[in-house]
Amino acid sequence: MNALYSLLFVFLLVLIPLFGVDAAHMKTIFGVCIPITAFIIFLLGFIYKVVNWGRSAVPFRIPTTGGQFKSFDPVLFKQNKYDCPQTGAQTFVRMVLEVFAFRSLFRNTEASLHETKGGPVVAYKSSKWLWLFAITFHYSFFIIALRHLRLFLEPVPFFVNGLEFVDGLLQIGAPTMYLADIGLVAGVLLLLGRRMINPRVNYISYVSDYFPLFLILAIALSGVYMRYFAMVDVIAIKELTMGLVTFNYHIPETIDVSFFVHVFLVSVLMVYFPFSKLMHLPGVFLSPTRNMPNDTRAKHHVNPWNDPNIKAHSYADYEKHFGPAMAEAGLPLDNPENAGAEEKA
């Protein structure tokens, strides 16, 4: 049901620009006003969320580790530097691997139940599918986003041209098929399929899980449709997009409606982004379980959010304070003298 609602909602979203541009001729609204507003909402929402996270308390060192801590015998038990980082540099490497290679997903395991003569047995095995789908999806998305710079920069910088060349390396058809287009559509479909087919994942999936996937699928398909099927006038579109970045708005007449559908869907994504699970983009950098060195046994950490007016109360002081009451209740005392502490005082 959740998947169906999301799909229907995305269909509705596609209809809005179709009617708005084709029937109502609101090209300026769909070509300039909506994307600019969406971009501003995206930026402000993004900053607001990240600053809000930055202001919340992180009282403890809570890195999650997956390897051997630095031990008394480094020959016998070698420290696992990047799964149990203990210095800033090691943590940095861990973060780089996490962000660029999705290392923690690579360690994903799958539990299964097996009937044996001695009763049921649980088995765990490495499961790399999620990692594969995710990395295909994210890198394709990133490459496609970068390639779009050809529409927003003049002159087109060298790395965008280089990317265009590498992405079209197979030189299939004209316009050349881009590998990242295939990667993105395949990646989304696989992630969607996983959610719908795997019963355990399906059970915990909400509209907020399906909707971004369907939305991104719709964006990808509208882009593919524009480039390979409708073959929109790229030069006219560049005139529009360059108008946006030079604040000199102009909408050429020849642009196909599929472009406005594409832009509207991207605008929806930008508005939705700061308020959704997609905020894992900055979130991965701000995860205290990832970005802190695991050095609690080497260094003394004081909670920076502690109220300085509340002084520490050591056990020795505590026993002095409550000694008589503890003795009366028959509790053991480290220092038997404390039992009569109050009478003396």
Next chain:
Amino acid sequence: MKMHYGAPIIVGLVIFVGALCAPFVVGMAVTKTYKQPELKMPANEKECVESKEFMREKHMQLLNDWRDWALRDGKRIYTNHAGKEFTISLQNTCMKCHISKADFCDKCHTDAGVSPYCWDCHIQPEGLK
């Protein structure tokens, strides 16, 4: 409540927002105003193989079809929608009218950030690269 790990978070935010806004800065400082490239049109011809709109948007598809028809089906004559016949050839048909690659094809392609690989083998009107 103060931001205890504020410095790296703010630096990260500034980099991210800066990267997203860079096209606006480049647009204002370098490009200023963008105009569609001016193409050098054939002097003594009035019409292209197909309509102007079709050529602007779908010339790559046409070329792709031409290539397949000529080399796979052995069909070397193309009849356009008006019934006029053209020899299927990139160098001898397109480039006979569009006598300069640099002032015509490349103008658009540089702006669109594409570099068709056709000229790895085909010879452009200006001669070999």
